[in-house]
Amino acid sequence: MTLPKLSDATAAQFAKAYGRAPQWIAAAPGRVNVIGEHTDYNDGFVLPMAIERYTVIAAAPSAGGSPRVRLRSTGNKGEPAVVDLTQPMQPFPKGAWANYPAGVLAGFLARGISPGGFDALIHSTVPTGGGLSSSAALEVATATLIEAITGRTLDPVEKALLCQQAEHQYAGVPCGIMDQFISVMGRKDHLLLLDCRSRKPELVAMSDPSVALLITNTNVKHELGSGEYAKRRAQCEAGARILGVSSLRDATSASLQQAKARMEDVIFRRARHVISEIERTPQAARRLEASDWSGAGQLMYASHASLRDDYQVSCAELDAVVEIARALGEPGGVYGCRMTGGGFGGCTVALVKTNAVAALSKKISAEYKRKTGIEATIFVSRPAAGATVLKAKV
Ligand code: GLA
Numbered sequence: 001m002t003l004p005k006l007s008d009a010t011a012a013q014f015a016k017a018y019g020r021a022p023q024w025i026a027a028a029p030g031r032v033n034v035i036g037e038h039t040d041y042n043d044g045f046v047l048p049m050a051i052e053r054y055t056v057i058a059a060a061p062s063a064g065g066s067p068r069v070r071l072r073s074t075g076n077k078g079e080p081a082v083v084d085l086t087q088p089m090q091p092f093p094k095g096a097w098a099n100y101p102a103g104v105l106a107g108f109l110a111r112g113i114s115p116g117g118f119d120a121l122i123h124s125t126v127p128t129g130g131g132l133s134s135s136a137a138l139e140v141a142t143a144t145l146i147e148a149i150t151g152r153t154l155d156p157v158e159k160a161l162l163c164q165q166a167e168h169q170y171a172g173v174p175c176g177i178m179d180q181f182i183s184v185m186g187r188k189d190h191l192l193l194l195d196c197r198s199r200k201p202e203l204v205a206m207s208d209p210s211v212a213l214l215i216t217n218t219n220v221k222h223e224l225g226s227g228e229y230a231k232r233r234a235q236c237e238a239g240a241r242i243l244g245v246s247s248l249r250d251a252t253s254a255s256l257q258q259a260k261a262r263m264e265d266v267i268f269r270r271a272r273h274v275i276s277e278i279e280r281t282p283q284a285a286r287r288l289e290a291s292d293w294s295g296a297g298q299l300m301y302a303s304h305a306s307l308r309d310d311y312q313v314s315c316a317e318l319d320a321v322v323e324i325a326r327a328l329g330e331p332g333g334v335y336g337c338r339m340t341g342g343g344f345g346g347c348t349v350a351l352v353k354t355n356a357v358a359a360l361s362k363k364i365s366a367e368y369k370r371k372t373g374i375e376a377t378i379f380v381s382r383p384a385a386g387a388t389v390l391k392a393k394v
Pocket of ligand 1: 036039040178341343
């Protein structure tokens with residue numbers, strides 16, 4: 001569904017839920033990360049793009065000026081939630097979907113920016129638990145809505161950081177900055193090479209119509225809250241401490257080899273993934289810029305192997321899709337494929353020939369079904385623009 005249609009559909013849902021028309025509508029996209037996985041919280045590089053899947057929020061002032069924020073979602077776990085603005089903000093019980101918008105609201109209130117009471121309806125086409133940043137899309141859409149309501153626009157980096165903070169403090173996931181950043185700053189027809197240390201983004205054109213990014217959802221739910229993510233993060237910090245650097249960004253393969261005897265094997269392997277992935281990411285950006293699709297594809301396969309073997313965040317279903325894609329290879333239209341996002345399920349991303357998309361989708365889903373018994377969901381997306389206000393009160 002196009003964004004204007006999605007916006008109209010959300011407005012209609014709002015009217016159904018609250019019996020009046022919305023005054024504001026804001027949207028933020030999900031993302032797919034082409035390469036640079038588990039590098040953002042190590043001060044490294046990432047190369048994501050925003051996708052044409054969005055979280056849209058429609059809102060109107062509370063009836064009678066009540067200082068109360070009512071949140072509803074059309075999603076299947078969308079029990080309504082209420083925030084009373086006269087009380088100090090605090091998280092909902094762990095796992096509640098409303099923690100994402102509530103955390104963002106808390107961030108604005110902490111900066112002295114209050115939207116006052118409002119009713120909101122959330123509708124999303126970003127699959128949840130698919131590793132496509134449905135949570136960041138919800139956070140950034142909320143922040144964009146509050147900007148529209150208050151007329152106070154934050155600096156884009158501050159906005160992304162506020163949303164990341166919401167995820168840390170309200171959803172309890174110690175995520176990096178990639179997802180919120182790309183959801184705020186995505187550009188049509190571009191990937192974003194982000195240096196997570198300087199937070200300087202570099203646009204990488206991705207507009208050649210002969211190649212496409214094919215996203216395959218294994219439909220195995222990815223669960224970042226399970227503690228594995230936090231464990232990886234702690235292992236990276238332990239590795240950096242042993243290497244005497246403030247983050248793994250400052251380590252090299254050579255310094256890691258020298259320290260091998262001084263660290264547990266698991267820490268060594270986690271660090272080896274991060275250090276090699278930080279090297280691969282700008283290389284992949286340069287290869288994509290030079291239309292060296294095969295070269296970029298090789299780096300994607302290398303990234304997957306490293307995430308599977310050293311970082312251990314893949315799973316049998318993700319590996320199955322990558323193996324199917326690799327077997328089809330360039331003659332079948334695939335340059336490269338890897339898991340994308342946090343891991344433990346979710347999606348793969350493949351760099352493919354556009355004219356092979358239809359045939360590939362059929363072959364991958366048939367073979368994946370045969371191997372795992374699961375129906376995959378496959379789609380392509382052009383790089384999309386970041387968060388936007390679709391309707392504002394005049
Ligand atoms: C999740 C996090 C990101 C990033 C990726 C792994 O999506 O939210 O910050 O760490 O995992 O690359």
